[in-house]
Every structure is written in structure tokens, then in C-alpha cells.
Amino acid sequence: MDNINLKVKYLRDVNLSTYTYTKTGGNVSLMFFPKNITELKQLIIWLREKQLDYITLSGMTNIAVASGNLNFVVVNMSEYNESDPEWDGTKFLKVSASYEMKKLAVWTFNRDLKGLAWMEGIPGTVGAGIYMHAGFLLGQDMQTYLVDAQYLDLDDMQVKTISNQDLLFRYRYSKFQDMNAIILHGRFLVSKIPDDWKKPLRRIKYKKRIQEYHLRRRNNQPLNFPSAGTVFVPPYPFHVGGMLRELNLVGYQIGGAKISEKSPGFIIGVNSMSGEDYYQLVLYIQKEIKKKYNLDLIPEVRLIGFE
Structure with missing residues (x-):
């Protein structure tokens, strides 16, 4: 496809093995990087007009992909809305689907917000985490802390919000896996570390918890291999x-x-x-x-x- 009349960043002739954590994957002719909802909508409409099959990916931490020339193009959401999370000052934190979970655990700690330490032990983006219901044990997962998620409904091209209870979370499953949708944001429940004389001690304990999640992953998983x-x-x-x-x-x-x-x-x-x-x-x-x-x-x- 020679003429791409879109104001969306893209790459031609991409080998997916350079992106996936498994180092697997063949060649796709195009990979697009929409940065906002306007670009994303224009891109989806254009792909449909050109009758191009596409798959939406982001961190690519939990996929294995066939070799050779692949018959789809990729919508890569890793650069979507690259802004810092937005805290409402009380208990809700809005985060872009492209934001890395490990990075979010550190971001919240640096701002004296707690609740998302468990994300330190999980690679991948917030959007992928919601899609796959990421987490460790009960109480340390998306189901516990996600309030709702914003998404683009690909059937009517409208931005909508779905609540936690409607996502029907179970082990490594959310309703998004059966929806024709692209996750845009997640809104999480967090709490402020109290600003009192115990605050330094609480910060030390919370930092230790983050470190424990990091060590747990390092000690129990074969991180030196794809x-x-x-x-x-x-x-x-x-x-x-x-x-x-x-x-x-x-x-x-x-x-x-x-x-x-x-x-x-x-x-x-x-x-x-x-x-x-x-x-x-x-x-x-x-x-x-x-x-x-x-x-x-x-x-x-x-x-x-x-x-």
C-alpha cells in the first residue's frame, strides 16, 4: 500500500519478533501508533475502507505469534495518550491504557498513593492488564482495584465506559475478550498515605511491599529467557x-x-x-x-x- 493519507505514525515491513516478549512473530506490512482518540477513530475507519485485517496490541508481553508474512496489520496502542495518570485528589486515579503497570506502581508510591503496589511484579500495560485481568492473588488484581474502564466501541465508534462488575472478571478473563472494543483508560481506587507522624514509617513499609513483589517475580520466574x-x-x-x-x-x-x-x-x-x-x-x-x-x-x- 503506497499511499497512506493519514496523520498517524506508522512503520512499514515490521518484524514482530522485535516487539514481543517471546521474540516470536513474522512480518506485518504496517504497524500504526495512534496517539489520541481522533487518530484512533480515523485509523479504524481507514482500515475498514481499505478492507485490511488488523489486530490491536500494546506491550506484547503475553503473546506468541506465527512466523512468515502475516495477513494482518497492527494497531499498536503503546503510544496512546502518553500522559501521566490523573488523580482526582480523593480516591480515583485515571490511567491511560498504554501506561506500564510496573511504572504505575512506582508513580503512585512517589506521590504517596497506595493500592497498586502489586503492579510492580507484572510486565505489560494497564490496557493489557485489564483485558487479561492481571494480578497475583485474590485482592491483588484488577478486579479489586479497577473502578471502571473507558473504551472505543468498534461497532458504533463511540467512546463508552464499563463498570468493574460488568466486566465479569475471573481468572485471566474480562468481558473485553468477547467485545469488539479497544481499551482507552482505566480508573482505579487508590488511597493517600496519611500525612501524620507515622507517614515515614508507612512509606518504608509500602516501599518494602513493592520490593517484595519485584523479588517474588525475579526469584520465581525465568526472566533471563524470552x-x-x-x-x-x-x-x-x-x-x-x-x-x-x-x-x-x-x-x-x-x-x-x-x-x-x-x-x-x-x-x-x-x-x-x-x-x-x-x-x-x-x-x-x-x-x-x-x-x-x-x-x-x-x-x-x-x-x-x-x-
């Missing part, structure tokens, strides 16, 4: 890592994709893992778990461009 985090939704009350140990599959490898020894719930990339390596290992794990335990594992990692 990965998309935990691969499967836990089949409660079973534990995927425990089942893979019982099956002696820890360290099992297909191509450059390997079941992590440090955290068997992760597939890590070694020796230039391709998206196909990752995908085939996902299928193999599903097959072996089904055969041994009669359980159907559901991936929480987004698998893009495969069958």
Missing part, C-alpha cells in the same frame, strides 16, 4: 507445574521452545524459538495432560496467526 509468562489457566485444584513434574516433562523441548526448569508453568525460548515451536509445545503439553489426567488445559497466552 517467555509470555504463565502459559495455561490453572485447572483448579490441579497445578500445571506439578503435573509436568509428575510426567517428567520439565525441560522438555520442541525446537527452541522449552518447559522451564525454574518455573514449569512457563515456556521459555532457547536457540531462537519460533512461534511455531511455542505453539507445538503448547499442543504437546495439552495432549499429554489430557492423556494422563483427562484435563483440558486452556492457554492464557494469546496465540496469534496459527491454525
Whole structure:
């Protein structure tokens, strides 16, 4: 496509492996970076007029993508509304979907706001976090702190707001996964660290909590390898890592994709893992778990461009 009559930043002939945390992905002909709602609407309308298939991505922390020439273009939301969060002075904090969760944990601490320390341990953007219901344990997740989310409804091209309870959160799921929409902002519940004589002590305790989330992730996850985090939704009350140990599959490898020894719930990339390596290992794990335990594992990692 030679003539792109749009005031939207874009790149041609992009290899997605340079963006994804798994280092997987083939080539897309175009990647767009809308910066505000006007640019985003114009872009979506233009893509429809040109009959171009597109996929909306941002931090690309939880995806594995097929190789080769891909038959879609990318709307990259990582530069959307690059402004600082907006605190209303009481208890609500409005944050752009493009804002990184780890960065948000530090931003709130530096302004004596508490509630979002758990985000320090999670890579990716706020929008992706809402979409996938990011979090650690109950009470340390989107469901607990998100008040509502603003989004662009792609059916009627109107900006709308959906409340927490209407997002039907469950493990790694929000209603956005079944909506034709792009998340724009999230509004979170935060509280101010009281400005009294105990404030220095409270700040020390809160900073220690942030550090604990950081260390927990560093100590328990294979951060020195490409990965998309935990691969499967836990089949409660079973534990995927425990089942893979019982099956002696820890360290099992297909191509450059390997079941992590440090955290068997992760597939890590070694020796230039391709998206196909990752995908085939996902299928193999599903097959072996089904055969041994009669359980159907559901991936929480987004698998893009495969069958």
C-alpha cells in the first residue's frame, strides 16, 4: 500500500519478533501508533475502507505469534495518550491504557498513593492488564482495584465506559475478550498515605511491599529467557507445574521452545524459538495432560496467526 493519507505514525515491513516478549512473530506490512482518540477513530475507519485485517496490541508481553508474512496489520496502542495518570485528589486515579503497570506502581508510591503496589511484579500495560485481568492473588488484581474502564466501541465508534462488575472478571478473563472494543483508560481506587507522624514509617513499609513483589517475580520466574509468562489457566485444584513434574516433562523441548526448569508453568525460548515451536509445545503439553489426567488445559497466552 503506497499511499497512506493519514496523520498517524506508522512503520512499514515490521518484524514482530522485535516487539514481543517471546521474540516470536513474522512480518506485518504496517504497524500504526495512534496517539489520541481522533487518530484512533480515523485509523479504524481507514482500515475498514481499505478492507485490511488488523489486530490491536500494546506491550506484547503475553503473546506468541506465527512466523512468515502475516495477513494482518497492527494497531499498536503503546503510544496512546502518553500522559501521566490523573488523580482526582480523593480516591480515583485515571490511567491511560498504554501506561506500564510496573511504572504505575512506582508513580503512585512517589506521590504517596497506595493500592497498586502489586503492579510492580507484572510486565505489560494497564490496557493489557485489564483485558487479561492481571494480578497475583485474590485482592491483588484488577478486579479489586479497577473502578471502571473507558473504551472505543468498534461497532458504533463511540467512546463508552464499563463498570468493574460488568466486566465479569475471573481468572485471566474480562468481558473485553468477547467485545469488539479497544481499551482507552482505566480508573482505579487508590488511597493517600496519611500525612501524620507515622507517614515515614508507612512509606518504608509500602516501599518494602513493592520490593517484595519485584523479588517474588525475579526469584520465581525465568526472566533471563524470552517467555509470555504463565502459559495455561490453572485447572483448579490441579497445578500445571506439578503435573509436568509428575510426567517428567520439565525441560522438555520442541525446537527452541522449552518447559522451564525454574518455573514449569512457563515456556521459555532457547536457540531462537519460533512461534511455531511455542505453539507445538503448547499442543504437546495439552495432549499429554489430557492423556494422563483427562484435563483440558486452556492457554492464557494469546496465540496469534496459527491454525
